[in-house]
Amino acid sequence: MRIVDEELIKGWLPNREDDHDTTKRDYGQILLIGGSAGMGGSIIMAAEAAVQSGAGLTTVATDATHHVALHTRVPEAMALPLNDLMGISDQVKKSTVVAMGPGLGLHERAVNVFRIVVASIREDQTLILDADALTLLAREKSKLRTQKVILTPHAGEWQRITGLKPEDQTDEQNREWAEQLHATVVLKGDQTRIYTEQESFLNIKGSPAMATGGMGDCLTGIIGGLCAQTRSELEGLVSAVYIHSFIGRELAKHQHMVRPIQIAELLPTYIKSISTN
Ligand SMILES: NC(=O)C1=CN([C@@H]2O[C@H](COP(=O)(O)OP(=O)(O)OC[C@H]3O[C@@H](n4cnc5c(N)ncnc54)[C@H](O)[C@@H]3O)[C@@H](O)[C@H]2O)[C@@H](O)CC1
Numbered sequence: 001m002r003i004v005d006e007e008l009i010k011g012w013l014p015n016r017e018d019d020h021d022t023t024k025r026d027y028g029q030i031l032l033i034g035g036s037a038g039m040g041g042s043i044i045m046a047a048e049a050a051v052q053s054g055a056g057l058t059t060v061a062t063d064a065t066h067h068v069a070l071h072t073r074v075p076e077a078m079a080l081p082l083n084d085l086m087g088i089s090d091q092v093k094k095s096t097v098v099a100m101g102p103g104l105g106l107h108e109r110a111v112n113v114f115r116i117v118v119a120s121i122r123e124d125q126t127l128i129l130d131a132d133a134l135t136l137l138a139r140e141k142s143k144l145r146t147q148k149v150i151l152t153p154h155a156g157e158w159q160r161i162t163g164l165k166p167e168d169q170t171d172e173q174n175r176e177w178a179e180q181l182h183a184t185v186v187l188k189g190d191q192t193r194i195y196t197e198q199e200s201f202l203n204i205k206g207s208p209a210m211a212t213g214g215m216g217d218c219l220t221g222i223i224g225g226l227c228a229q230t231r232s233e234l235e236g237l238v239s240a241v242y243i244h245s246f247i248g249r250e251l252a253k254h255q256h257m258v259r260p261i262q263i264a265e266l267l268p269t270y271i272k273s274i275s276t277n
């Protein structure tokens with residue numbers, strides 16, 4: 001199992017210092033899908049994290065009741081209503097990365113959104129499934145067309161997909177499941193582990209100060225934002241997992257709890273300092 005540390009990721013993080021004549025289109029287009037009525041915070045936190053990670057263009061498909069809040073908090077992001085299935089399908093086709101699930105819900109509309117995204121995604125696009133999209137994946141048993149699938153479950157969500165109780169989620173079992181699902185799995189916990197079909201990674205410990213609602217939504221946004229800019233999705237996602245825990249741990253040195261949006265606020269500074277040090 002490879003240990004994730006600063007040495008491993010620093011050449012992987014995007015570094016714009018030497019880029020010339022680039023535009024927002026060179027830094028990826030991300031579509032975030034989630035936030036049924038009342039759950040807007042989850043996808044807004046993910047959007048803020050994606051923008052702050054440096055994604056060139058960010059679009060959010062969320063319940064229309066959240067659009068004002070989204071534009072107030074993250075004016076860089078564009079918005080689509082969650083019930084506009086054709087609009088979502090068109091936007092999927094234009095995106096480098098699609099991240100679906102935070103606050104999506106499990107009702108009929110969520111199922112329809114899930115199905116249209118699975119049907120619209122192409123082989124060359126990165127698809128991140130988190131939260132309710134993982135539960136829908138477990139229920140629908142969908143075959144995913146893209147080879148670049150990233151699943152970001154906590155132990156409860158992983159149990160729904162694999163049937164493995166948390167105490168049975170061993171490295172060997174988890175890697176076998178990643179292989180069977182043809183996916184990269186980010187199994188979140190106090191010390192997050194990453195399983196690809198070929199290898200496994202052990203992240204640094206975060207902090208119990210990070211145990212607050214929305215912390216995983218924030219991670220989904222960072223993974224999406226970095227995958228939209230890195231050479232490979234593995235480089236983006238391993239870097240994202242490290243930097244999320246690293247910032248959380250640093251803040252926890254002086255704070256009883258850490259808010260996900262505080263992690264998002266510090267992303268541009270930490271990405272710059274690690275990628276250029
Ligand atoms: N501000 C917001 O709008 C927020 C919305 N959220 C959304 O709320 C919905 C439910 O999310 P939940 O994460 O509660 O998922 P679920 O309600 O789907 O799963 C929780 C279940 O998994 C079990 N479990 C086992 N190991 C666990 C672990 N390590 N962490 C958490 N639960 C574990 C729990 O005992 C519980 O039975 C999702 O759509 C999520 O995105 C949350 O992200 C919190 C913030």
Ligand SMILES: Nc1ncnc2c1ncn2[C@@H]1O[C@H](COP(=O)(O)OP(=O)(O)O)[C@@H](O)[C@H]1O
Nearest residue numbers: 154188189190206207208211213214215216217
């Ligand atoms: N005790 C802890 N120590 C370190 N990291 C934690 C701890 N508790 C939670 N986290 C991190 O917080 C995030 C929680 O994700 P998740 O359960 O999906 O939250 P939410 O759905 O509320 O956004 C994960 O990245 C996990 O690694």
Ligand SMILES: [Mg+2]
Nearest residue numbers: 130131216217
């Ligand atoms: Mg979650």
